[in-house]
Amino acid sequence: MSNTTQLLRFITAGSVDDGKSTLIGRLLHDSKSIFEDQLSAITKTSERRGGLGSVDLSLLTDGLQAEREQGITIDVAYRYFATPKRKFIIGDTPGHEQYTRNMVTAASTANLAVILIDARKGVLTQTRRHTFIASLVGVPHVVLAVNKMDMVDYSQEKFDAICTEYRAFAAQLGLHDMTCIPMSALNGDMVVERGENLNWYQGSPLLELLENVVIDYDINTTDFRYPVQWVCRPQTQEYHDFRGYMGRIESGVITVGDEITIQPSGRTTKVKEIVTYDGNLQSARAPQSVTLTLTDEIDISRGDMFVKSETMPQVSKEFEAMLCWLSESPLDLNRKYIIKHTTRVVKCSFARLGYRVDVNTLEQHSSSALNMNDIARVAMKVQLPLVFDSYIKNRFTGSFIVIDEATNNTVAAGMIA
Amino acid sequence: MSNQSFTHLDVLESESIHIMREVAAECKNPALLFSGGKDSIVMLRLAEKAFRPARLPFPLVHIDTEHNFPEVIACRDKLASDLGERLIVRSLDDSIKKGTIVLKNADQGRNVFQSVTLLETIAEFEFDACIGGARRDEEKARAKERIFSFRDEFGQWDPKNQRPELWDTYNTRVHAGENIRVFPISNWTEMDIWEYIARENLYIPEIYYAHERDVIRRDNGILPVSHLVQPKSGEKIEKMTVRFRTVGDMTCTCPVESNARNAQEIIEETAITRITERGATRMDDQTSEASMELRKKEGYF
Numbered sequence A: 001m002s003n004t005t006q007l008l009r010f011i012t013a014g015s016v017d018d019g020k021s022t023l024i025g026r027l028l029h030d031s032k033s034i035f036e037d038q039l040s041a042i043t044k045t046s047e048r049r050g051g052l053g054s055v056d057l058s059l060l061t062d063g064l065q066a067e068r069e070q071g072i073t074i075d076v077a078y079r080y081f082a083t084p085k086r087k088f089i090i091g092d093t094p095g096h097e098q099y100t101r102n103m104v105t106a107a108s109t110a111n112l113a114v115i116l117i118d119a120r121k122g123v124l125t126q127t128r129r130h131t132f133i134a135s136l137v138g139v140p141h142v143v144l145a146v147n148k149m150d151m152v153d154y155s156q157e158k159f160d161a162i163c164t165e166y167r168a169f170a171a172q173l174g175l176h177d178m179t180c181i182p183m184s185a186l187n188g189d190m191v192v193e194r195g196e197n198l199n200w201y202q203g204s205p206l207l208e209l210l211e212n213v214v215i216d217y218d219i220n221t222t223d224f225r226y227p228v229q230w231v232c233r234p235q236t237q238e239y240h241d242f243r244g245y246m247g248r249i250e251s252g253v254i255t256v257g258d259e260i261t262i263q264p265s266g267r268t269t270k271v272k273e274i275v276t277y278d279g280n281l282q283s284a285r286a287p288q289s290v291t292l293t294l295t296d297e298i299d300i301s302r303g304d305m306f307v308k309s310e311t312m313p314q315v316s317k318e319f320e321a322m323l324c325w326l327s328e329s330p331l332d333l334n335r336k337y338i339i340k341h342t343t344r345v346v347k348c349s350f351a352r353l354g355y356r357v358d359v360n361t362l363e364q365h366s367s368s369a370l371n372m373n374d375i376a377r378v379a380m381k382v383q384l385p386l387v388f389d390s391y392i393k394n395r396f397t398g399s400f401i402v403i404d405e406a407t408n409n410t411v412a413a414g415m416i417a
Numbered sequence B: 001m002s003n004q005s006f007t008h009l010d011v012l013e014s015e016s017i018h019i020m021r022e023v024a025a026e027c028k029n030p031a032l033l034f035s036g037g038k039d040s041i042v043m044l045r046l047a048e049k050a051f052r053p054a055r056l057p058f059p060l061v062h063i064d065t066e067h068n069f070p071e072v073i074a075c076r077d078k079l080a081s082d083l084g085e086r087l088i089v090r091s092l093d094d095s096i097k098k099g100t101i102v103l104k105n106a107d108q109g110r111n112v113f114q115s116v117t118l119l120e121t122i123a124e125f126e127f128d129a130c131i132g133g134a135r136r137d138e139e140k141a142r143a144k145e146r147i148f149s150f151r152d153e154f155g156q157w158d159p160k161n162q163r164p165e166l167w168d169t170y171n172t173r174v175h176a177g178e179n180i181r182v183f184p185i186s187n188w189t190e191m192d193i194w195e196y197i198a199r200e201n202l203y204i205p206e207i208y209y210a211h212e213r214d215v216i217r218r219d220n221g222i223l224p225v226s227h228l229v230q231p232k233s234g235e236k237i238e239k240m241t242v243r244f245r246t247v248g249d250m251t252c253t254c255p256v257e258s259n260a261r262n263a264q265e266i267i268e269e270t271a272i273t274r275i276t277e278r279g280a281t282r283m284d285d286q287t288s289e290a291s292m293e294l295r296k297k298e299g300y301f
């Protein structure tokens, strides 16, 4: 395999039992990415669980005891496979509403989402919820897989009707890069092979589409953003005066000699060196992890952000955001929480609850509470200024998590408006 | 580099470096679990890339089963001393002496007991984070685990109730006595590891490469003959050309037949193999459908 193969991260999503895990099993099986011992292990398990002679391919990702007992997916399983064209990281997400937070987890790093629909059932609430979440976290590509076509006689009419309904919903969300594929994950039609049953369908099967979709890593290439992770002071004889700022370039490009601004202080300086273990670089870009040294001695610590001077982020203690509430305990407006945004961790409070979004209709309702799986617009206040962009402009500097200090749990995911 | 696209290894490497720096910055007292095996050697190089020109901001820690291949222990010691980094070794024998591990028989496999000594070591040094080299492609329970995996005060993993993990914004917070296991190479596959070993020209124990060895056949596998594994009656010693895909407890780690004598040849073999790394090499993982999940619930990494 060539070393320059690109990496595509995708997820399967959709309602309970629509066949997400089976689809991944089928994809791995038909692309010869299942190993013999894995196949024999799931064959044995299928037999023991009284399967009807066929192997249950969902067992490939449903690896937990509790999942196998109940025949459902509880948490994301990550699977890896490669074709000569690309490397893939798959996240198989749970369809149950109760486990939506695990779907959000997988969606937040995905380049593409395959949303499944059971052809007998059509578009369901959970289909809409997952589609809405995919659009909210900015998954750039969506594929609609109308599955279980074998159970509706491979009817083109059924397929067309579902696609029309889904496209109308997706359009409201601004999801335009969308492809619809009819398939049977169980029999393998239109997954890796075209199969014999869907000859009326002119498009490519799923794998071909996954191999060819154009991805750009969703990285903003224009605005240089560099959150300082760690200050490097070796204090050895050789590096006595070395002071390097370690971090990952989240977006944009940096070249030796560039003028940068340190936020939130607003001081400016120049990049002296771009240091890496493999030698100094003349220039570097996202998503590289590097170490920068500067021409001036300035007080800088973790949580500060270097930005290029022509494209400034916002610096503020107040902002509005879309919030996915992920915790079983509802938001308590009287409490303070903790925000982690890039490398900055600060206390926050919720100044105001705006509207809550009905995932079925996309209507906005005013609301006074935020419960698990609710998605709402909120106004927030933080104790120290954050350096941010809107999420739409920059996935890295526009996102944050909310942590409950009492339990240390991650209770919400936020996207700055 | 700036005009051509990054390879998948570049992307994985940068992700791992980012993770390690988050641990150093946010955890009070982290440790890097380092066994001298290939995954931990890759992690050591990633740690160097993350923190040089400074020293590593955490010690290396090895939980020694005393059932390790001598070549691996030699490699562990050599790498730690070449780099001048601090290596802490704690042995299962100490736990056995203390009575916290009770063996059924002296030569039985010791992987299951590693959690006991690991948890004792975590308590001894008050580590709040342990960086481990587990990969999600290794095993179906691992495929489910977060990169920052929360463990309660008993070291237990609760797979039904994991913290959400969004973007690359990691929640590292724990209360006293709890800890976080961090897996910076979660998204690497066996193939990625070998490609990285080749690219970085990493020194690894020679037993990863094809060599001639005395083995016996037992329970559908081949086992290396050693002071811990001797032929039982009816078994005979054979000479075979083999390599190890993983290096673990000598009593239950099987080599595979191979002629691959360098990383490049191993990459070629890895590309066409039909058996998973653990399926080919770990007898103890095959004892029950959920062995790994159960071990992880007890504090295993």
Ligand SMILES: Nc1nc2c(ncn2[C@@H]2O[C@H](COP(=O)(O)OP(=O)(O)OP(=O)(O)O)[C@@H](O)[C@H]2O)c(=O)[nH]1
Residues within 6 Å of the ligand: A014, A015, A016, A017, A018, A019, A020, A021, A022, A023, A058, A071, A072, A073, A074, A093, A094, A095, A096, A147, A148, A149, A150, A151, A183, A184, A185, A186, A187
């Ligand atoms: N007839 C038919 N059955 C299918 C097809 N795909 C999946 N199934 C069956 O649908 C059931 C549910 O499949 P799963 O793959 O577990 O569904 P899931 O979407 O992963 O479910 P959750 O993860 O729990 O939300 C199983 O009994 C599958 O065998 C298909 O194309 N045709």
Ligand SMILES: [Mg+2]
Residues within 6 Å of the ligand: A020, A021, A022, A058, A062, A072, A073, A092, A093, A094, A095
């Ligand atoms: Mg599933």
